[in-house]
Amino acid sequence: MEVGKNGFHGKHISKIQEEEKISKLATIRRDIRDPLFKGKFIYTMGIYLASLAGGWIIGIKGPAFMDLQQLVGVGTSKGAAFFTAAGVGGVVGSLVGGALYDRFNQYLVLFVSMLLYGVTCALIPLCREYWLMVLVFLLHEMSTGAVRSGSNVEIVNVWGAGASKPYMQGLHFSFSLGAAISPLSLEPFLSTIPSRLDETVMNTTYPRTSEINTIVSTQPTNPESKIFYGFLIAAVIGCLSSLVFLAKYFTTKISRGSSHQVNVSEVGIMMETKDGDRMKIQDVSTDDEKHDEEVAKNITRRPIPKCVIVGAVGLFFALYFFLDEVEDTTPSFMATFVVEQFKQDKKFGTRVTAAFFASYCAGRGVGMLIIGFITHVQLFSICSVSLILGHVCLFLSGWFLWEWGLWVGVIVIGLAISVIFPASLTWTEKELTHLSGKLVGSVYIALYAGGLGNPQVIGATMEMYSPLWYNYVLLTEAVCFAFVFVILVIYVKKVIHKYKLPTETK
Numbered sequence: 001m002e003v004g005k006n007g008f009h010g011k012h013i014s015k016i017q018e019e020e021k022i023s024k025l026a027t028i029r030r031d032i033r034d035p036l037f038k039g040k041f042i043y044t045m046g047i048y049l050a051s052l053a054g055g056w057i058i059g060i061k062g063p064a065f066m067d068l069q070q071l072v073g074v075g076t077s078k079g080a081a082f083f084t085a086a087g088v089g090g091v092v093g094s095l096v097g098g099a100l101y102d103r104f105n106q107y108l109v110l111f112v113s114m115l116l117y118g119v120t121c122a123l124i125p126l127c128r129e130y131w132l133m134v135l136v137f138l139l140h141e142m143s144t145g146a147v148r149s150g151s152n153v154e155i156v157n158v159w160g161a162g163a164s165k166p167y168m169q170g171l172h173f174s175f176s177l178g179a180a181i182s183p184l185s186l187e188p189f190l191s192t193i194p195s196r197l198d199e200t201v202m203n204t205t206y207p208r209t210s211e212i213n214t215i216v217s218t219q220p221t222n223p224e225s226k227i228f229y230g231f232l233i234a235a236v237i238g239c240l241s242s243l244v245f246l247a248k249y250f251t252t253k254i255s256r257g258s259s260h261q262v263n264v265s266e267v268g269i270m271m272e273t274k275d276g277d278r279m280k281i282q283d284v285s286t287d288d289e290k291h292d293e294e295v296a297k298n299i300t301r302r303p304i305p306k307c308v309i310v311g312a313v314g315l316f317f318a319l320y321f322f323l324d325e326v327e328d329t330t331p332s333f334m335a336t337f338v339v340e341q342f343k344q345d346k347k348f349g350t351r352v353t354a355a356f357f358a359s360y361c362a363g364r365g366v367g368m369l370i371i372g373f374i375t376h377v378q379l380f381s382i383c384s385v386s387l388i389l390g391h392v393c394l395f396l397s398g399w400f401l402w403e404w405g406l407w408v409g410v411i412v413i414g415l416a417i418s419v420i421f422p423a424s425l426t427w428t429e430k431e432l433t434h435l436s437g438k439l440v441g442s443v444y445i446a447l448y449a450g451g452l453g454n455p456q457v458i459g460a461t462m463e464m465y466s467p468l469w470y471n472y473v474l475l476t477e478a479v480c481f482a483f484v485f486v487i488l489v490i491y492v493k494k495v496i497h498k499y500k501l502p503t504e505t506k
Helices: 002-033 035-072 081-103 106-126 130-143 145-159 165-189 209-216 227-257 287-301 306-327 334-342 346-370 376-400 403-418 420-431 437-464 469-494
Strands: 261-265 268-272 278-281
Touching: 035 081, 035 106, 035 130, 035 145, 035 165, 035 227, 035 334, 035 346, 081 106, 081 130, 081 145, 081 437, 106 130, 106 145, 106 227, 130 145, 145 165, 165 227, 165 346, 165 420, 306 403, 306 420, 306 437, 306 469, 334 346, 334 376, 334 403, 334 437, 334 469, 346 403, 346 420, 376 403, 376 420, 376 469, 403 420, 437 469
Parallel strands: none
Antiparallel strands: 261 268, 268 278
């Protein structure tokens, strides 16, 4: 009798599961035919294109670093100021861009931001004066503040807090895809001049231009750098992707003046007909999405003391700070480290950088699939341990000159760090508040702040002591990131969750 009951129960469960599959397929078919869904999907693909262009531009800077030094005649220590200036520009751009996004028409702000990002990218390799290149790097990163923070907010606004997690991972996957491809597009345009100009020019500070010309003239004749073409390709892609937001601005403006107008409200979707009547369309959100959005709203209404919020924000910002210390600096100096420590050419260094971004891209692709099945704490724990192990492997490979270990370490680091930032955004929203232009702009301020001093420290120590200092600094920062993460988890569970309802802590 018990077996019969269990058999009946099993058949009942199977029937329910089958009905759920049919229901999901029906929902997918309905969404495909729904013009609202099509519009959101097409716009999301446009945001992904802009993100891919941003990743493309980021991906060429590390491999081009030695050629950029060559163009203005400086070494690694002074060349590191390029990335420091980019960090300063990123801080200012994130602060101003986030405010502009919230205050003015977001589509025009995103269009101008992405357009300027592409134009300034083309200007970088045209600079022949050191101060001018530093200035252009600053303006270049300043221009991207609005589009970097705004694109994350757009994804949440388009799909809602509950359904945006896979789309957020997709946004950052497209960024990493562009960064993985672009180093290979730059490789044919790299110069063949050794990284340190026969160990004399690039590591020497020259007080007068005449001395530079005298020493450079003693070097073997080599083809000039042609990296302008690589930067031009990236600039064209960036400028073209900006048109997505301009098109969205005009289509939104036209739709508001047409006879058919669609508005999304908290209670559902309302459609205005030609006769002026308003009819309610069934809300396309699932019960889980509605629950998640309601939970997010409740979290923001809970009377959490300001001191508790300040502590949480401080820890989240520290997490973002050390995240950028590792994530941004690793590819920026990777090609330089490979060329100088392993005595390889620039093309080899470019391929190693491409391998980093390829694993970075693959990691975000996997993140899109697994983000719904594991918690933020589990994901961050796996990534933190893997990040430390990857940097240990990279350090040992540099010390013993293991090329196989170099590839393993780079791939592990790329996989480990890939999903942290997009997951941290959804974690911030879950535990603290909704994402807005100002909030995400503040997050990018913390990220860029991590990149202010790091390039100077790594550049100076690599030039003065050994390329292995690239490993020493990054390994230390990876450990600091893991330490801050552990403190943050304890703080959230022991302090933040005291002020939430039982359903909110699940």
